[in-house]
Amino acid sequence: MTRPPVRIACTLGDPNGIGPEVVFKALRDETLCRSCTMEFILLGPGSVLAAEFGRAALERGGVSLHGIRVVLTAVDTPANTNEPAAADASFTAEPGRLSAEAGQRAMWSVERAVDLCLAGEADAIVTAPISKEAVHLGGYAIPGHTEFLAARTGAAHVTMMLVSDDLRVAVATGHIPLSSVATALSTDLVLTHLHTIDHGLRTGFAVASPRIAVLGLNPHAGDGGVLGTEEAVCIEPAIERARAEGIDARGPFPADGFFGSGSHGDVDCILAMYHDQGLAPFKALSFGRGVNVTLGLPFVRTSPDHGTAFGIAGRGVARADSTREAIRTACHMTVTRL
Secondary structure: OOOOOEEEEEEOOOOOOOHHHHHHHHHOOOOOOOOOOEEEEEEEOHHHHHHHHOHHHHHHOEEEEOOEEEEEEEOOOOOOOOOOOOOOOOOOOOOOOOOHHHHHHHHHHHHHHHHHHHOOOOOEEEEOOOOHHHHHHOOOOOOOHHHHHHHHHOOOOOEEEEEEOOEEEEEOOOOOOHHHHHHHOOHHHHHHHHHHHHHHHHHHHOOOOOEEEEEOOOHHHHOOOOOOOHHHHHHHHHHHHHHHOOOEEEEEEOHHHHOOOOHHHHOOEEEEOOHHHHHHHHHHHHOOOOEEEEEOOOOEEEEEOOOOOHHHOOOOOOOOHHHHHHHHHHHHHHHHHO
16 A cells, blocks of 8 residues: 655744745755655745745645645744735745744744644644744744644653754753753653653654663763762662663763763663753764754654754855755654554
8 A cells, every 4th residue: 555645744934044945945855755755735924935936836835846745835824813824925034134023924834833733634843943032022932842832732741852863862951041950850850751762762763672871960970979969869760760661771971971982872862961961962973964853742843953044044055954854854753653
C-alpha cells in the first residue's frame, strides 16, 4: 500500500527576518523529499506568499514544486476570528525591521498550524524563526515557540531537543534567565525530561534502547558538593529513579569536558541543565545543520536552530541548510511514529 504524503504545516516565522527566504529556498531544493513523500501547507502573510509565488498562485491556493504540492495559505487575521484572511494582505514586509505587526503575523501562523494539526488536517509543524521581542510587542507574552506550543496544545510536559545527525542535546530548563536555573531544577523535573526523551527517541527516531547522558549543573558536576549541591540534591536522585524505571540514564557528567572528550558519541542524547550549557557546544559541532525538535506534543514539531537574523534579512544570502533538515526531520519522525 502506498503511504499518503506527510502533511507538513510550515510557518514563515517573522516576515521581516530570514524565515521566508530560508523556507522558500528549502522548498525549491529538488533534493528535499527524495526519501519521504510530503505535502506542504505554507502559512504566512498573503503579501509575502504572493511576492514569492505570484498573486495568481495565491488565489488558486497552491503550486507544485518538483512534484511537491504546496498549499498557499494567507494568514492575515488571528486564528480566533471568523474574518477571512485578506487575499490582498495589507501587511508589507520590511526586511530587518523589528515590528509588532510582524510579530503578530508570525504568531497567527503558528496558531493556525496548531489548529490544523489538532483537527487532523496536518501531521507535523515546521516553524521558521520568530523574534521574541517582536512577538512581545505584538501582544504575546511568551518566551518562545516551545512554551507557546505546550500551552496551546495542553501538553503536560515538553522537552526541547536539538538534533544533528546522531548528535542530540536536550535542555532541562529552556528560555529562562540564568539566575533562575538552580531554583527551577528539581528531581521531578529532571526525571520527567528523561521519560520524555526516552519515549521520544523510541517513537520518533526508532532508537530501541536510548542511552541518555545527564550533565551536572555546577563546575566539575559539583566536585562532591564543594562547588554546589544541586547534583546530589536533585540530579543524581533523578538518574537513580530513571534507572530503576528502566531508562538508561547516566551521569551526572562535568559539562566542561564532555563534548571535547568525544563522550557525546557514546550516547543517544545529552540532557543539559540549562539552555546555553547544551546549545553552545551543539551549535559549535553542528555547523548550522541543527534542528530544534519539541518532544511531548501530540504531533511532530521541528524548526531550524537559528534566529531571525535581521542583519542579513532581504539580502538573499541566508543559508537554508537547517530549514531543509528541519523539514526532512519532521517527515521522518512522522513516518516513524505511524
